[in-house]
Amino acid sequence: MSHSFHPPQRILMGPGPSDVSARVLGALGRPTIGHLDPLFIELMDDTKQLLQYAFKTQNELTIPLSAPGSAGMEAAFVNLVSPGDTVIVCQNGVFGGRMKENVERCGAHAVMVQDRWGDPVDPQKVEEAFAAHPEANLLAFVHAETSTGVRSDAKTLCELAQRHDALTIVDTVTSLGGIDLCVDDWGADAVYSGTQKCLSCVPGLSPMTFSAKAVARIQNRATKVQSWFLDMQLVMGYWGGNTKRAYHHTAPVNALYALHESLLILQEEGLDASFARHRENHLELVSGLEAMGLSMAVAPDWRLPQLNAVCIPDGIDDAAVRSRLLHEFNLEIGAGLGELAGKQWRIGLMGHASSRVNVQQCLTALRHVLGH
């Protein structure tokens, strides 16, 4: 290639990134200023407040990590887990498996609670895991499984952990801004998300929030956090409080402009209105898909409105369909991940991309390509 890259205008209805609005792209492209500039510090402070609104939390340590959601997951584990700990990890999709990897790379023991991919986490099994492993001091689960389109009951799981004096790590990469997420009400302790899902910001940052109990555990660690870059005691020195900010790393200045703008848009709409919009467009999509003879992979109560898992009918060439959608309609939908590859499509209706126009375009394009 070796010439300037001019991407086409896609309609992003996969598992993320979702469509980024012109308003957010405009913010992204504003002039770069220094990461210790007083005006940038004001932006950081305002971003923290907007994130507190989005997460429904008063947690002081509420920041965007300067790396993607996968690094947010790792930051939660390396800060809260010490070598020799026992961690209960719920797996009902790809990302529970990644949590297990994180626990083990921290030198700790992961007790796995397995549920079928496509089902929510079963609290009864978690209860049994705590009974069998009273030494467990942490419960980790995914609120909205991006690989399966399933919501789990985060409130119940957090309560259960609290009864066993365990902290919680909650993956909200796909839930933040799309479905109700109540960090303080639930008493969740370390919560991470991504910017490229229901916030409809560019990928690359991970909004995170830590409860006072989580911060206390971090401050009382007997061993150093194994990652220097993700060590929250150091990150807090740059993002934290009213004290003079200490240089830790160079923040991704322009990406933070974009995140700030996307959080403003969410606040302007209001969380409840955003959740309602996601739900309405989801219902319209499901109704259109079912009218076409397609069936949803997840039971109605546990479906994520922002990520719709659809069974691929027998005899349909998965890759060929997605390729035609992309090339004939500039429409991206998601493939199945892990054991669901080839069996399901994942149709995202996330953030800015959750609109009636997109629902109709997607249905029209699918009808055309499937020959209905």
Add this chain to the structure above:
Amino acid sequence: MSHSFHPPQRILMGPGPSDVSARVLGALGRPTIGHLDPLFIELMDDTKQLLQYAFKTQNELTIPLSAPGSAGMEAAFVNLVSPGDTVIVCQNGVFGGRMKENVERCGAHAVMVQDRWGDPVDPQKVEEAFAAHPEANLLAFVHAETSTGVRSDAKTLCELAQRHDALTIVDTVTSLGGIDLCVDDWGADAVYSGTQKCLSCVPGLSPMTFSAKAVARIQNRATKVQSWFLDMQLVMGYWGGNTKRAYHHTAPVNALYALHESLLILQEEGLDASFARHRENHLELVSGLEAMGLSMAVAPDWRLPQLNAVCIPDGIDDAAVRSRLLHEFNLEIGAGLGELAGKQWRIGLMGHASSRVNVQQCLTALRHVLGH
């Protein structure tokens, strides 16, 4: 605040981020596409080639890491260091200390080679460290110390490591694109940089390259890399070769548009022309500063043209001067870091910011504020 953020147009002459050109900002703000889109894969391949040009390497594993330079440093260490290893770390500024932290958090032993902040690394001391620690299998040093404005002799240090059968980790955060950097000629093994210095791209990514010997060491590790996010065996699955790309994390799509554009600009100018421009503007700045009675902190042979360490005269209020430059002239210069805080300024002439216009604006503003 809670309204859209409109940053002023600063002149960024600190230690980075440097000024980002309108062309790069334009690329940054283009429509987001999927991180597995075939067109994005083409962009990734082209970016790898442009990075090979910038690093002067044929290394296959040459990629931008999806996180800032600090994470690039950590990626080099966690992949090449195993628990119990002995690593020789050269320190002549802030970043050597950060290398030590990384070694220790990998469960390895750091043998420190200390030089005065403001001097280059002394190869004789490194030779002595290898003699005292024949078990050392890695040498780590900073090519261009951002905290002091000093270049070290990377070629000699790499040769020395090779004679002792040790691999090398070389920090080129501030050197890439600004001074000569010959990864293959030197035989450097793991080299990381940043985007926000002489590439004049937005902060947030870390260009990296690994030699075949480094890749072999990673592939033959007895223990897993302690970081899942930075595990190069996994990152290679997404960025690597001609095989089907495996999902690892969501790449920061728009930041990669910007990096691609900034690398194109570097290739259009040519490395040698870029180095010559950095050198000429540096000489003009030094001559103007000396005419004003200011003195440089680093001996001429070891000065970085892209980062000029200037002694703050007695009786001058460091913070007040920088604040006036920022508020009256929209000009950012850098404070001293670590033990040099309050003693030196760091004036960057990096990438797009290395121009005659900036040199003259900086000299004029400094003359005004210092009352010369």
